[in-house]
Amino acid sequence: ETGVTQTPRHLVMGMTNKKSLKCEQHLGHNAMYWYKQSAKKPLELMFVYSLEERVENNSVPSRFSPECPNSSHLFLHLHTLQPEDSALYLCASSQEWTGNTEAFFGQGTRLTVV
Amino acid sequence: GDSVTQMEGPVTLSEEAFLTINCTYTATGYPSLFWYVQYPGEGLQLLLKATKADDKGSNKGFEATYRKETTSFHLEKGSVQVSDSGVYFCALTSNFGNEKLTFGTGTRLTIIP
Numbered sequence: 001e002t003g004v005t006q007t008p009r010h011l012v013m014g015m016t017n018k019k020s021l022k023c024e025q026h027l028g029h030n031a032m033y034w035y036k037q038s039a040k041k042p043l044e045l046m047f048v049y050s051l052e053e054r055v056e057n058n059s060v061p062s063r064f065s066p067e068c069p070n071s072s073h074l075f076l077h078l079h080t081l082q083p084e085d086s087a088l089y090l091c092a093s094s095q096e097w098t099g100n101t102e103a104f105f106g107q108g109t110r111l112t113v114v
Numbered sequence: 115g116d117s118v119t120q121m122e123g124p125v126t127l128s129e130e131a132f133l134t135i136n137c138t139y140t141a142t143g144y145p146s147l148f149w150y151v152q153y154p155g156e157g158l159q160l161l162l163k164a165t166k167a168d169d170k171g172s173n174k175g176f177e178a179t180y181r182k183e184t185t186s187f188h189l190e191k192g193s194v195q196v197s198d199s200g201v202y203f204c205a206l207t208s209n210f211g212n213e214k215l216t217f218g219t220g221t222r223l224t225i226i227p
Contacts, residue, residue, distance in 0.1 A: 043217040090157060103215060105157030
């Protein structure tokens with residue numbers, strides 16, 4: 001496989017459930033990201049990992065918990081979510097965490113909280 | 115802080131029409147500017163970029179020129195195709211202590227045959 005792969009593609013969960021989103025990249029990149037895409041809003045950067053260390057956390061509620069066990073994998077653990085958390089969650093990677101580096105995105109996980 | 119403003123959509127055009135999607139920005143320092151496109155059912159992919167003033171990014175017939183005087187990076191294409199349908203995002207990185215990508219809201223483009 002090449003590129004950035006996200007699983008699952010679709011997820012429906014209740015507010016009391018615990019689930020995890022998975023992202024995998026086979027590009028040899030050092031930086032990985034989680035974004036939230038909601039209708040009519042800019043993409044929101046949630047977390048940044050560079051060389052498996054979290055370098056940015058944009059005031060994301062604690063019900064979202066990221067994990068980066070190695071440079072190829074990134075998880076987003078979800079628990080006690082709210083209906084307003086329903087959105088498309090996009091994972092991305094780039095060679096380095098620097099301004100001019102192209103980011104490669106996965107297809108996203110469409111999350112619905114009921 | 116940094117921000118990107120792009121024209122509201124959706125935009126619907128006939129095939130072979132001329133396309134412009136406006137984008138303006140506010141940033142600290144000297145940003146790099148990007149256009150990303152999201153085709154149906156796919157993730158975002160880089161369409162073109164420009165890293166300094168007066169640079170022109172181009173790809174697949176699309177062009178955008180980095181205009182520092184007007185803080186703009188408008189996307190243009192002379193003759194659109196049905197396959198160009200998707201959501202277009204303007205984005206920047208400030209290259210000044212804040213290197214994350216800042217995106218606009220996206221503009222949905224639909225091309226009809």
